[in-house]
Structure formats: C-alpha cells, structure tokens
Amino acid sequence: MYEYDAIVVGAGLSGLRVAIELAEHYEVAVLSKVHPLRSHSVAAQGGINAAMSENDSWESHAFDTVKGSDYLADQDVVEVLTKNAPLAVIENERWGTAFSRTEDGKIAQRPFGGAAFPRTCYAADRTGHNLLHTTYEQALRHGVQFFDEWFVTSLVRQGDRIGGVTALDIATGAIHGFAARAVVIATGGFGRVYGHSTNALINTGDGCAIALRAGVPLKDMEFVQFHPTTLYGSSILITEGARGEGGYLLNKDNERFMKRYAPDKMELAPRDIVARAIRTEVLEGRGFEGQYVHLDLRHLGAEKIKERLPGIREICMHFAGIDPIEEPIPVLPGQHYSMGGIDCNVHGETVLKGLYAVGEAACMSVHGANRLGGNSLLETLVFGRLVGQAVSKYLEAAPKPQAAPVDEAAFTVRQDLQHLLMHDRGETPAQLREIMQHVMDEMVGVFRTKKELETALREIRVVKKRFVNVSLGRSDERFNYALVRTLELRNMLDLAESIILGALSREESRGAHWRLDFPHRDDERFLKHTLITKTDDTFSVSYKDVNLGKFEVKERSY
Amino acid sequence: MLFRVARSRSGEKISHYDLYKVDVKKGMTVLDALFQIQNYMDPSLSFRYSCRGAVCGSCAMLINKVPRLACRTQILELADTKVKLKPFLALTEAPLGWNPESEVLVEPLPNLPILKDLIVDMAPFFDALKQLELWVVPKEGTEPRKQSPEERKLIDRYVNCILCGLCYGSCPVNAEHKEYLGPAALAKSWRFYQDTRIEERERYLQAALAPNGAPLCDLVMNCVRVCPKDVAPGGAIRRIKQSGSS
Numbered sequence: 001m002y003e004y005d006a007i008v009v010g011a012g013l014s015g016l017r018v019a020i021e022l023a024e025h026y027e028v029a030v031l032s033k034v035h036p037l038r039s040h041s042v043a044a045q046g047g048i049n050a051a052m053s054e055n056d057s058w059e060s061h062a063f064d065t066v067k068g069s070d071y072l073a074d075q076d077v078v079e080v081l082t083k084n085a086p087l088a089v090i091e092n093e094r095w096g097t098a099f100s101r102t103e104d105g106k107i108a109q110r111p112f113g114g115a116a117f118p119r120t121c122y123a124a125d126r127t128g129h130n131l132l133h134t135t136y137e138q139a140l141r142h143g144v145q146f147f148d149e150w151f152v153t154s155l156v157r158q159g160d161r162i163g164g165v166t167a168l169d170i171a172t173g174a175i176h177g178f179a180a181r182a183v184v185i186a187t188g189g190f191g192r193v194y195g196h197s198t199n200a201l202i203n204t205g206d207g208c209a210i211a212l213r214a215g216v217p218l219k220d221m222e223f224v225q226f227h228p229t230t231l232y233g234s235s236i237l238i239t240e241g242a243r244g245e246g247g248y249l250l251n252k253d254n255e256r257f258m259k260r261y262a263p264d265k266m267e268l269a270p271r272d273i274v275a276r277a278i279r280t281e282v283l284e285g286r287g288f289e290g291q292y293v294h295l296d297l298r299h300l301g302a303e304k305i306k307e308r309l310p311g312i313r314e315i316c317m318h319f320a321g322i323d324p325i326e327e328p329i330p331v332l333p334g335q336h337y338s339m340g341g342i343d344c345n346v347h348g349e350t351v352l353k354g355l356y357a358v359g360e361a362a363c364m365s366v367h368g369a370n371r372l373g374g375n376s377l378l379e380t381l382v383f384g385r386l387v388g389q390a391v392s393k394y395l396e397a398a399p400k401p402q403a404a405p406v407d408e409a410a411f412t413v414r415q416d417l418q419h420l421l422m423h424d425r426g427e428t429p430a431q432l433r434e435i436m437q438h439v440m441d442e443m444v445g446v447f448r449t450k451k452e453l454e455t456a457l458r459e460i461r462v463v464k465k466r467f468v469n470v471s472l473g474r475s476d477e478r479f480n481y482a483l484v485r486t487l488e489l490r491n492m493l494d495l496a497e498s499i500i501l502g503a504l505s506r507e508e509s510r511g512a513h514w515r516l517d518f519p520h521r522d523d524e525r526f527l528k529h530t531l532i533t534k535t536d537d538t539f540s541v542s543y544k545d546v547n548l549g550k551f552e553v554k555e556r557s558y
Numbered sequence: 559m560l561f562r563v564a565r566s567r568s569g570e571k572i573s574h575y576d577l578y579k580v581d582v583k584k585g586m587t588v589l590d591a592l593f594q595i596q597n598y599m600d601p602s603l604s605f606r607y608s609c610r611g612a613v614c615g616s617c618a619m620l621i622n623k624v625p626r627l628a629c630r631t632q633i634l635e636l637a638d639t640k641v642k643l644k645p646f647l648a649l650t651e652a653p654l655g656w657n658p659e660s661e662v663l664v665e666p667l668p669n670l671p672i673l674k675d676l677i678v679d680m681a682p683f684f685d686a687l688k689q690l691e692l693w694v695v696p697k698e699g700t701e702p703r704k705q706s707p708e709e710r711k712l713i714d715r716y717v718n719c720i721l722c723g724l725c726y727g728s729c730p731v732n733a734e735h736k737e738y739l740g741p742a743a744l745a746k747s748w749r750f751y752q753d754t755r756i757e758e759r760e761r762y763l764q765a766a767l768a769p770n771g772a773p774l775c776d777l778v779m780n781c782v783r784v785c786p787k788d789v790a791p792g793g794a795i796r797r798i799k800q801s802g803s804s
Contacts, residue, residue, distance in 0.1 A: 035680065037721055038608040038616045093702040096694035096753065098710060098717040105704030123717070129613060130717060137693035171673065200609040233585055236611045311613075318612060318630050319585075430597035475602035476567055479674045482601035 001406055004029045005395055007165055007180040009152045009207050011036035013128075013377065014359025015186030016135045016144075017384025018391065023142040026395055029178070030144055031167055033151045033202060033484070036136050040188050040200040041380065044128025045239035045311060046112065047120035048381070049374035050085035053109060056117040058082040065375060066551045068114040068270050069368025070511035070521065072220070072529070075549030077346045077364045081375070081382055088381035089121050097134040099123050100308075110244045110308075112373040114270035114558070118244075120374040125239050125311040128377060135381075151484055152206065153417075155183065155214040156409040161353035161398075164406045165210075166413045170484060173477030175414045177406035181398040182354045182391050185211060186384075189338035189360040193492045193499065195437030197335040198230050198237035207361045209491030211342045212498065216350045217531040217542075219343035219363040221495070222502030222513050225371055226446050227336030228274035232292040234319045235334040238312055240373040242297060242329075243267040245308050249278065250294045250328065251286040257293075265558040272370040272512045273558060275333040279446045282332070294328035301325075333446055337376060339367045339512065340502070343531060348387035354398060358387040365529065368546075369511020420486065426471035429486040432463050436489070436496055439463075444500055449516050453504040460496045467493060497539055498532040505541045506530060523553060559633060561591055562656055563603065564665040569673045572665065575653050576600070582633050588664065589617055589628040592676075605676040612786060615722030619676050620665040622658060623649050625724040625784045636662060644778045646730040667727035682736070683723045686743035690765040694756055709754040716749030716794060718787045725781035725791050737770040741781035741791030744772055748794035751801075763801055772798040 004027045008015045011032035022028040032039065051061040061082040066073050093099060093107060100108040100122050112120040123130040139146075149170040156163040156177070164179040190205025191197035212218055228249075229238040243249070249267050251257045261277040262269030269277075278293050287293055297305055297312075302325045305313055309324075316324050342357035344350045344364055350357055357363075359380045366379055443456035467490060472482045508522035509515050528543040559582040564572040578599055580591045589607060596603050608616040610629045617628040624641045637659075643649060648668035656663050670678035686692075725741035732738050747766035751759050766772050772795050779792040 034606075034608050034614075034616065035684070038606075038614040040609065040614075042720070043609050043611060043613050087700075090700065090702045094694075094696045094699060096696075096750075096756070098713055098753075099702075101705050101707045101710045103707065105706050105709075107702055126613075126718065129720065133717075133721075134694075137687070140688055141691075141693045141695070200611075200614065202608050234611070315611065318632075428598065473601035476674070478567075479604035479677055480602075481604055482596065 001177045001179060001403060002029070003179045003401070005180065006182040006184065006391055007031060007178050008184045008186055009165065010186035010188060010361065011146065012039035012041035012186065012188055012359065013132055013135055013380035014384045015184070016139045017381055018184050018186060018358060018388040019144045020135070020139050020142050021385055021388025022392060023144045025392060028144065029147055031147045031150045031152055031165070033149060033170065035148045036139070036146065037133065039132065040203050041128050041132045043200060043237065044377050045125040045237060046241040046244065047110060047122035047127045047374045048089055048131070048377040049112070049115070049119045049372070050089040050121055050378065051082065051117070051119060052086050052089065052107065052121070053117060053119070056119055058085065060116050061085065061119060063551055064115050065366065065372055067556055068370055068372040070370055070556055071527065071553045072365070072368030072510060072546055074365055074547035075551060076547050077366050079549070080346055080386070081366050081379060084382045084386070085378055088378060088385070092131055092134055092381065095134045095138050097123060097130045110241060111268060112244050113240055113265070113268045113274065114372045120244065122241065125241050125309050131377060131381070151487065152210065153413045153487065154409055155210050155355065156406050157214060157352065158402055158405045162355040163401045166406070166410045170479060173480055175410050175417065177410035179401040179403055179406045181401055182356065182394055184348070184356040184358060184387065184391060185342060185361050186359050187361045190492060190495045191335045191338065193436065193496045194335035194440045196230070196235045196441050198227055198235055199335070204488035204492050205338070205361070205495045206488060206491050208342055209494050211350065211355070211357070212494055212534045214352060216352050216355065217343045217533045218498050219340055219529050219531055220365060220502065221340035221498040221532055222506055222530060223339035223369050223511060224335060224499060225271060225337035225339060225512050226275040226333040228271055228278055228333050229295050229331040230334035231315065231320055232330035232332055236315050236319055237336065238295060238315070238329060238331055240271070242295060242309055242312055245304065246300055248296045250296050251281045252288050253286060257281050257286070262558040269558045270370055270372060275446055276514060278333055288330065292330045292332040295331045296328040297324045298326065298328065337371055339363070339365070339369065339371055347390035348383065349390065354394065356387055356391055358383050369513060417483070421472060421483065423469065423471040426469035427466050429470050429472065429482070429489050432467055432470065433489050435463055436460065436493060440496055444503060447514050447516050448503055450504065453500055457497070457500045457504060460493065460500060464493050464497070494534065501532055501539055501541055502530045527553065560661040561595065562653065562661045562663050563595070565675055566672050567674065569671070571672060584634060586633050587629055588621055588631040588633060588662065591633060591662070592628060592664070604674045613720060615720040618667050618722040618724050618727065620648065620667055620727065622663050623652070625667055625727040627722060627724070627786050630786060633662060641783055643728060643780045643783060644730055646733040648733065667723060669727050669729065669732040670723070680723060683726050683740060683742070686739040687746070690739065690743055690747055692743065692746050692750065694750070697757070703755045705755050712752045712754070713749050715789050716745050716752070719745060719789045720787055722786065724784045724786060728780040728784040730778055730780065731774055731776055735774055738774045739771045741795065744775070744798060745789055745791035745794040748798055763798065766798045767802040772802065775799070
C-alpha cells in the first residue's frame with residue numbers, strides 16, 4: 001500500500017496545477033492513466049480568456065460568462081474565475097509559455113464567441129499544447145511524483161471522509177491501494193460517451209463515475225456542449241479561433257446563414273447558438289450531402305492561415321485531404337465539452353470530506369448551461385491553483401488515513417476484476433460501446449425531445465443489463481487495454497444515464513440543452529442546478545439553487 | 559488489407575508477428591485498424607493511444623519501417639508515402655514473409671526497450687528532460703514579459719514539439735548509444751536557449767553540450783524527416799554544435 005498526504009487523479013492542466021501548489025509542503029502523488037503530456041489539455045486549440053486589454057475589465061468578462069451560461073453559472077464562482085484570469089495567464093507566461101504576440105510585444109488576444117472584447121490569449125492554435133507542456137515542466141521542477149499509466153478504480157471512504165483510492169497499474173495488471181488524507185479528482189470530461197466527439201479517446205469521465213459511486217452527486221450533467229465546427233468524418237476540433245480570425249459559415253446555397261440566427265454576432269455568437277444554427281440548416285435540407293456545412297477561410301489568405309491557424313491547416317490536410325487555403329472545410333457540430341461534473345463549491349470541496357474536484361471533471365459551476373470558448377483552459381489554471389490552496393489548508397488539520405479500509409477496498413476491486421475477467425463468453429464490450437455512443441449521438445444531441453430521451457434511457461439501461469455478461473476475451477495481465485476500456489465503458493454507462501436523466505427532467509430550453517417540446521427557458525421552475533445521486537443501483541434527481549449576484553437574469557439574445 | 563503486427567508478450571524483443579485481416583475504408587488510419595483488431599479479433603494486442611488527432615504523441619510506432627504516428631497515418635496512402643532514412647538494423651531487418659505491396663507492417667518504435675507488443679518504455683526518452691532541467695526557473699514578478707513577434711518566431715518550430723519520440727526512434731545514434739539524450743531533448747534545450755525572455759539562457763546550451771548530448775549527433779537528419787510537427791531537431795543540434803565550438 002502507498003501512502004500520501006494527497007492524491008491527484010488526472011495529470012492534465014488542472015491536476016498538474018493542483019500538484020504544483022501542494023508539492024512544496026506535502027507528499028503528493030499524481031495518478032494518471034496516460035503520461036501527463038498525453039492528457040486532453042494538450043488538444044485545446046483556441047486560447048485562454050483574461051481581461052487584459054485597456055478597456056476590458058473582469059466585470060465585462062464576468063457578464064459575458066454569466067450571459068453565455070444562460071444565467072445558470074454561479075455568479076460568485078464566475079467572479080473568482082474572471083478576477084484571477086490575468087494572474088493565471090501571466091503566471092504561465094512567466095513559466096515560459098510561448099504566447100502569440102502583438103507588434104509591440106504584448107500577449108496577443110483574439111475575438112471569441114460571446115465576448116465583448118478580443119479577450120482570448122493564444123499561442124497560434126496550439127494554446128493547450130503550450131500551456132500543458134509548460135505546466136508539466138514546472139511540475140517536474142517541483143519534483144511532483146507521478147504514477148503514469150495507473151487507472152484509478154475506486155474511491156475509498158473512511159466514515160464521512162475520504163481515505164484514499166485504489167488503482168490498477170496498467171503495466172503489471174496489479175491493483176494497489178493508496179491511502180491519502182485528501183483526494184483531488186481532475187480527470188477531465190466524458191465526451192466519449194458520444195461517438196461524434198472532439199475529445200481524446202481517453203476522455204471517459206472515470207473520476208466523475210467513481211465519485212458518483214462513492215455517493216457524491218453529479219451536477220448539471222444534461223448540459224453537454226456541442227462544438228459547432230468539428231471536421232466531417234473524424235470529428236476532430238476545428239477551433240473557434242478559425243471564426244475568431246474571420247472565417248465564414250456557408251450552407252450549400254453559399255449563404256452566410258448565421259444572419260438568420262444571430263444577426264449582430266454572426267459566426268461569433270456563443271457555441272450553443274451556432275451549433276443549433278448548423279443543425280437547423282442541415283435538418284432543413286441546406287447542408288452538403290445532407291450532413292455538414294462549410295467553414296470557409298479562403299478569404300483570410302495563405303499568410304494569415306499559416307501564421308494563426310497552422311494546426312488547423314495540418315489537421316485538414318492529414319485527416320480530410322484538403323488545404324483550407326484553397327478549399328472550404330466541411331464541418332458539423334460534435335460533442336465537445338462537459339459543463340456538468342462533480343458537484344463542488346468554489347473551493348472544489350464535495351460533500352465527502354477531503355474529496356475535491358477541479359477542471360472539466362468538476363461542476364463549480366462557472367459555465368452554467370453553456371461554456372464560452374477560452375474559459376476552460378482558464379478554469380483549469382485558476383482553480384487548479386485555488387483548489388490546491390484549499391487542499392493545503394485542509395491538510396493542516398486532516399487526520400491520518402487508516403490502512404484497513406484501503407486494503408479492504410483493494411481486495412474488493414481485485415475480486416471484482418477477476419470476476420469480470422472470468423466470463424468466457426458473452427457480449428463484446430466494443431459492441432456495447434458502439435450502441436451507447438449511437439444512442440447518445442442520435443437521441444441526446446443538439447435537439448432533444450421527451451420521446452427520444454425516454455427511448456435513450458431505456459436503451460442505455462438495457463446496455464447496462466447486458467454489460468453484466470460482458471466478456472473481454474483472452475489477454476495478458478500486463479497492459480491489458482481491453483480491461484481498461486471495459487472499465488471505462490462501465491464508467492461511461494453511469495454517466496450516460498445521468499446525462500439522460502438530467503435532460504429528461506429539465507423541461508425547458510437553456511443554453512446547450514434544447515428541448516423541442518419545451519422551447520423556452522423556464523426560470524420559474526429551472527433556474528436551478530440538477531443533482532444526480534446514485535444509491536445502490538438507483539439514480540435520483542434533485543435540484544439546488546443557483547447563486548445569483550450582480551447580473552440580473554435576463555433574456556439572452558445576440 | 560493484411561496487417562502484420564509485431565508481438566511481444568513479455569517484452570524485450572519481438573517474439574513473433576501476427577497477421578490480421580482488416581476491413582479498410584477510405585479515411586481509415588493505422589490506429590483505427592489497431593482498434594478494429596483489439597475490439598473484434600484480438601483483445602490481447604497492446605498499444606498506446608490518446609488524442610487520435612496527432613497532438614498528444616502517444617501512438618508513435620514503426621509503420622512499414624518508418625517511425626510514424628499511427629493516428630495520422632492513412633492506410634490507403636501508405637504505398638505513396640516513402641520516407642528516405644539512413645538505415646540501421648530496426649529499419650532494414652524485415653520479418654520473413656512481409657510483402658510491402660499487400661501488407662502493412664506495424665512494429666514498436668525502435669531504440670527504446672519493448673514492454674509489450676507495440677508499447678515501448680519511454681522513460682529513457684522523458685528522463686532527458688529531467689537530466690537537462692528543461693524548465694524555466696521563474697523570476698518573481700507580476701507582469702507578463704514582452705517578446706516581439708520576431709523573437710517569438712525564433713522558438714516557434716521548437717515549441718511545437720509534442721515529445722512523441724519519433725525522432726528518437728529514427729535516430730541511428732540512439733540505436734547505437736543508449737546514453738545519447740536524443741534529438742527531442744536537444745531541440746528543447748535550443749528552444750530555451752533561444753527564448754529571449756529567459757535570463758541565464760547559457761545553462762541550456764551548456765546542458766545540451768554534455769558528452770552524451772549534441773557532440774554525439776552525426777547530423778544524419780532522420781529526425782527531421784520523420785518529425786510530424788516540422789520541429790526539425792537536426793537543425794537545432796547543428797546550431798548547438800556550432801555555438802559550442804565557437
């Protein structure tokens with residue numbers, strides 16, 4: 001058994017930033033199912049928001065965020081995010097991140113959807129890559145201890161507080177216990193519940209699922225962000241920066257259709273609105289091949305495309321065989337971000353003492369019903385630092401963990417996995433994964449109805465029943481990715497059910513959650529956060545109030 | 559299409575090759591094919607993956623004797639993508655029966671210890687970052703530093719490195735000298751040395767000039783040819799050598 005003051009699960013930007021904060025004073029270990037530099041943060045393209053220009057202000061950033069969230073974000077948390085934004089950007093700049101620059105040497109900022117100012121700091125279209133590599137370098141400098149390629153299988157409770165985690169060492173196939181006084185979940189989103197997703201294949205929401213199973217509620221799971229522009233075919237992200245730099249969206253009649261949906265903001269309306277606009281164009285027969293629209297960058301010219309969007313050009317050439325300097329890019333909306341996650345407060349604290357959540361795995365909530373582009377990288381760094389500080393304070397007085405519950409938990413997990421591996425014949429996990437992803441793509445997408453959601457819920461529950469008989473086939477203990485992917489599937493099935501339940505219960509349209517049978521926002525009934533709790537095998541839905549503040553709840557138009 | 563995939567259950571060396579028949583459609587990548595095998599034919603096949611969009615660097619492997627990212631390698635275009643590399647044993651020794659016309663050959667990335675199947679131990683590769691202390695020790699301060707676009711351009715290609723290890727696996731020097739730090743770490747040293755924002759830049763250059771660093775490089779430039787991000791480590795190493803001798 002291992003013992004640490006704190007365990008951080010996940011080594012993307014959030015997890016690394018927490019670990020850096022803790023490393024100086026405490027024994028901290030970061031467990032990640034991949035090498036830290038393979039975390040999904042590396043794929044963030046467009047940028048990181050901070051009110052740093054002369055006329056901009058944190059209040060303006062906060063207002064845009066709250067309005068973008070369709071008033072579901074907690075305004076006190078948004079205030080913390082936006083006030084701390086410049087600090088987060090500057091800290092990373094001083095650590096060495098190579099931001100793009102203005103002629104006079106300042107950090108360059110580009111316009112992004114739903115923002116009143118060009119507020120998004122960027123490093124070409126590889127902002128996440130630059131921030132992650134820099135933050136990882138700093139974690140190495142601080143001597144953070146890493147357990148790379150360790151898959152966390154459960155949280156260990158010790159009475160009313162956390163006692164540690166159990167984890168599978170992927171290289172050996174052995175299960176180990178980790179006793180810890182505090183555990184921070186920083187495992188990112190769960191986009192792979194869907195088939196058409198911009199997310200890395202590893203984004204399976206393991207941290208959210210183990211928290212749910214440990215009795216911690218998930219919040220606002222129905223709010224799934226569909227990025228308007230993902231590459232037709234592979235669903236790889238085409239950054240909002242492409243529209244920020246002036247890209248046009250065109251339907252098959254060569255019309256800039258955004259004028260019908262957001263005449264003032266056009267292509268730079270928030271993501272939920274642009275995604276619905278594209279879906280509507282396609283549904284009404286104005287898409288290409290009945291499926292996608294064009295993102296046209298040609299008028300930007302070769303020089304600008306090469307300088308500001310080199311990664312996008314590379315993606316188009318390698319994954320679609322087109323050069324955006326010469327041809328428009330075929331795009332359609334795809335799952336992109338999970339606004340929902342582990343229910344926690346502004347310090348990352350959950351209902352389980354000593355258990356914290358941060359980043360996309362968490363729902364604090366800063367994004368409410370719709371996240372603005374450039375706010376997720378920001379969330380990871382701002383709250384990575386602050387949650388690290390909160391954990392640090394907690395550790396001053398937190399009691400030592402006991403070994404016994406951790407050992408017992410490891411024993412139970414070993415038994416459970418052996419049981420799973422013993423099934424000689426049964427369902428192929430890959431088949432069940434395909435069904436789950438198809439159900440989510442088709443019935444829990446940009447537009448939703450009661451009928452579809454009910455069907456989806458039924459089908460996911462059938463898949464869960466079938467999962468009991470899943471058979472992995474013969475493999476070795478070492479690097480058994482068939483096992484890892486099956487455990488991920490089990491996690492995702494719980495998350496899929498949570499998303500559908502939240503969506504079915506929320507009889508209104510708000511932000512990214514759009515019900516065709518309830519096309520209006522209903523503040524009377526639903527200006528509230530959804531909570532999903534799992535007790536044994538039963539999921540229940542409840543609600544809690546949104547923290548309102550200085551910004552009055554208004555109708556949202558762009 | 560047939561896939562001839564190197565297997566190694568207990569690591570160290572390739573023990574045999576398995577042949578799989580994969581249903582290939584237009585747009586399919588080698589990574590897609592590996593998943594088809596793992597999902598429906600052979601769950602015991604191990605390989606790394608993450609982003610599937612050529613930004614994370616997980617799926618570096620040897621495909622038709624060229625180090626490549628599996629996620630970015632289109633199967634149907636493989637026949638047309640020849641890369642001329644200076645040969646060493648791992649790149650020249652083909653398994654018996656491999657027919658390059660009709661079969662895709664997939665093997666672990668050379669020059670690193672095999673752990674299982676297509677998974678190699680990346681520790682020697684990543685350890686160089688720690689050995690060379692490739693990070694910034696920030697000065698106190700609360701203002702962002704200034705950097706002109708021209709100064710930013712000096713480091714542009716090097717900051718794009720995703721540390722996938724393709725350069726390391728393509729390098730004849732790495733094949734021969736286990737202690738050689740390799741192209742990626744040296745390119746990263748040069749990136750910091752060229753970063754005008756940093757004081758005490760000299761230490762990155764000195765670190766790169768260690769006996770197991772730039773001096774070992776033969777300027778073969780395989781690293782430049784296989785780099786998926788145009789980082790071109792060889793150019794950086796050439797400059798490190800020049801700076802060291804002047």
